[in-house]
Amino acid sequence: MPTAMFSRVVSPLRRAAMRWAMRRNSTGLPDITTLRKVPEHLTFPLLRNGVDPVEQLAAQRAEDPVTMLGSVLGLEIWLVTGQELVKQVLADGASYSNDMRHLLGTRKRSDAETIGGLGMTDAPDHTRLRGLITPEFTMRRLRRLQESIGTIVEETLDAMEASGPVVDLVDQFGFEIPFRVICDLLGMPEDVREEFHKLGVARFDMSEGGAGSFGAATETRTFLIETVRRQRENPGEGLIGEIIRTHGHEYDDVELGGLADGVFLGGYETSAAMLSMGGYVLSRNADAYELLRSGTPEQVDEVVEELLRYLCPVQVAFPRFAREDHDLGGHRISKGSVVIVSLTGANRDPAHVPHPEQFDLRNAGTQHLAFGHGLHRCVGAELARMELRAALTGLARRFPDLVLETDDPADLGFRDLSVVYGIDRLPVRIGAGVPG
Template identity: 35%
Template sequence: MTVAIDRADPYEAYKRLREQAPVHRIEGPMGAEIWLVSRYEDARAALSDPRLSKHPRHAPQWVRDLGLVTESENPLGVNLLSTDPPDHTRLRRLVTSAFTRRRMEALRPRVQQITDALLDEMAGGTEADLLAALAFPLPVTVICELLGVPFADRHDFHRNTRASISPELTPEGLAAQREARRWMRDYMTGLVANARVRVDPTLPPDELPDLVSALVVAADERDGLSEDELVGMIQLLLVAGHETTVNLIGNGMLALLCHPDQLKLLRERPELVVPAIEELLRFDGPVERATPRYTVQDVEIAGVTIPANSMVSVVLAAADHDPAHAPQGDQLDITRATPSHLAFGHGLHFCLGAPLARLEGQIAIGTLVRRFPDLALAVSPEKLRWRDNGITSIIRGLEELPIRY
């Protein structure tokens, strides 16, 4: 079957996939070939299946031919997303020692302070691009402070982030990805060098000034991080720490603006913000497809055999709308007794930054709805532009979100 996926509303196409071809091979330009998994139970099982590796050595030849990965690493370097156990277990343990719940919870007042300041700036006008005014500067400020990255560099790493993780499969797009990789690696190497000069290795992780310093200390432990792993891990945290949250806030607010009854309910019952964020993550989350996995052997899913050395893409957006798991999954209901969703993945590679993303989403959306009771879209929904980098794209997000208030 042929499936045309509309960027503005991919969910009708994903419904067809779930019903007619829950495991489906699609072809793209320049030899690309990806297997899509779209039903919830299949997706959840695939995300924790050890036969689906994250290591690029198992990638199909076309992926290496295009330079999307090398034998040793993915576009974001050697990190949690490009390793399997036992290396993944070691890396996650060390990063978790720096990325503590105590450190995340301590950010709450600062996240609120940044949000309030950004909304104060918005209050001087009547229209804004919500992505530029709030959804981008909030998480990027937080992750910059958390990692110890100069805020002045935010636009450079945001631009290179996009080129690194979702390249267009054209010679120009792949060349831009290679250049972005070089820039990101050089930038992160400089961050590490600066941190090494000032770090105090005698302090516990929670008392070090930022996560880069904590990871530098972890790198010097026995069985710690190699220099490549250290640079790759910081790169991953910087990219994932802002890119997905931008789209959590943007997609979530668009969903509420397109469902005024749900927006009104959240305004009247602000205590619903916690389940509301979970429902918004399920309904139109920031990651449309999980990062690629590669079959280490022939793998059968839902009666379909996927050959070894194939790329598998678990379609989180399709799985989270599966009515077998979330009844009436195409409807937004912030009072839903929310079933577990896959917006942050599942299994070994469950998103390490999920608590921070939830915290930022709850504060940003909850405060915005409270402070601006007459929020509305400034354009019709069909005029909004969605990011689209083709077959390899994993992120779901808007180019801009014009609002009136």
Template identity: 40%
Template sequence: MSESTTLPLHMRRAGFDPDPELGELRKDEGIRRFSTHLGFDAWLVTRYEDVREVLGDTERFSNAWQGRFQLPCAPAKSEEELAALRAGNLLSSDPPEHTRLRRFLTPEFTLRRMRRLEPRITRIVEDHLDAMERAGSPADLVSSFALPIPSLVICELLGVPYTDREDFQRRSSLLLDVSAPVEERVAAQDESRAYMAELVARIQADPGEDLLGMLVREHGGDLTANELVGIGNLLLIAGHETTANMLGLGTLALLRHPDQLELLRKEPERVDAAVEELLRWLSVVHTGAFRMTTTEVEIAGQVIGPGELVSCSLPVANRDPALLRDPETLDLARGAHGHVAFGHGVHHCLGAPLARMEMRIAFPALLRRFPELRLVESEARFRSFSVVYGVTSLQVAW
């Protein structure tokens, strides 16, 4: 039985768009207190400038509360277990601890390093298009293209066996599903940690050339096993869930906007701008990590005391007229630089260069291979209860 059948305010969507109530909230008071799926209340910030202010200020809006408190809806954990959950998780730390962890990883996600991966990503994309073509039309674009490509890329980058993909995809999907019973989500979290702990132990014994192997070889004395497990888990989940949902939902958006699809097909050199606009317009991550106030703050005219939780609506902020003109329209020609789909500030998504590269390779390749690509079903099944928005399947033909 589902834990919840009512979507919390910050996750509500109307197809590609944020729920109209959220748009009205941005225009009116700009901030509102709401009930979360975690058993406590939080403030929801909706305006672009206010969202950037919250995300950019780690002193007043802290990430480090996560894992330090027992969630009222979750089974109790010991302090030792909570500390293990915090270790290595960049989303639950503030500077200087966050700075220390990120310093080990940043060199692996530079544009220069990403360009070294480009030929391999191109090969992975083409291999999956070949397989789709061999299997024939129609096909589920999610299971045959959008999900396996970023999963294989992040597995190769981290050093995770791709043969384990079904298990880690099942666990991450459950972890992100707020309608699932809390006990099942906690069990999936524990399973994920146990899996990564076993993998880290094998890599420590015989480090390879992948990212986790590099961390063991070059920083083994600086990172504990728990920190390596936390880093591996975060990168594995974030590395395939976000990009997979962007590829699936982005393809649906293009097929529903044939003028924009045709623009990208005829002018593939626009792909960088197209990716930025799709990131802005879709904003598959609803809010990112919740922050806790460390002092009294004022946002959108609302005074908030210390020790309160604040959440930022990324889709609503990215549709704010303060960011750009005509924000409700999908316009691939403009490229929406400055959007907050990857967050902002020190917690700006570490893997953004990798995600961008995967999309800038995959979208044009898909349109080149199948110039007559079309939807088979008029109704899409959205992942409404998932922390990362997307479609559960996408039946296409060519």
């Protein structure tokens, strides 16, 4: 959309945004939990047509990879869409902060309402917390999970086969596998499956603004803080118990609960979205699906990496807050401004990807940012890759004739406005035959 036209469209919306900015407490500090709706002019980076970003995202990147979108809660909002500038922002801990506590107003809040964890913490706290779990995600440590991941995949495929010939690939495959893997990793019970499935989706749903997401986050953290407290007395076999045994005296329950929250959420919701949407894309790309079934490990890796680039379920990274006035891509960013980086925009930057808008194995070898970049890059990236390889190759080998029951995106439950993009239902026929 040209700049002049874009300005005409958003000017009344900016006035609406300023009305939202007046919703503050008596101190005048912004409170994101009062925001019941994201102003429309801020939503296009989260919108998609099926699995593809809306055309406006590419048009905005082509016009200027750094764009001032408007103001919310009195804060200027900037969007970055070009890959090089996205990497620059994500790697620059000196110019940007991830700490969001200044957006919570001054109302006294419970432990579960506080913001923490790896994604919204700066050094030195971020360094301390990341140092706790990084050793658990090295390839050497992760190899011990290969057998259990393989068992979970096989049990999941067995259950699908038993309930077929038509199954919901979201509920019975995409969610099931990463949920069980992350519960096993952390040492958590699996009997909270349905509750956490709903809360995980709600955490990233922006249709109710910050209020809905914040409420779901509070419920999730409440459970995990209580899990840490229980394991203080009787540490389990998973990551939570191991940290309590080795470093528990150095960290309080809220810190460890926030850390577990980040690992849990990042370890299942994003992987669930990848597996579900990956099944959708692969059902429409027979050659790639066949490579998962019979290809070399290198060919399997190419399929997985291209799926990560193309789908990139985490649409935008955690927001960054400018520490000082500075220049970015020829624009002056004021202290306190919010800088949002579009990972989907960066992954489809034609300056770095030969066929950016297509799922195309000729893109193999190009760099993608599905796991972020810099200090806050996803610590579980290698675990996610391990899960994707095991689950998708298992699916292709067990069900080589998998087909969609419907090819109409309107029937498949693609989410409308979510930071982590996904699909809510995906009926497929797992045996030989034709749909219907």
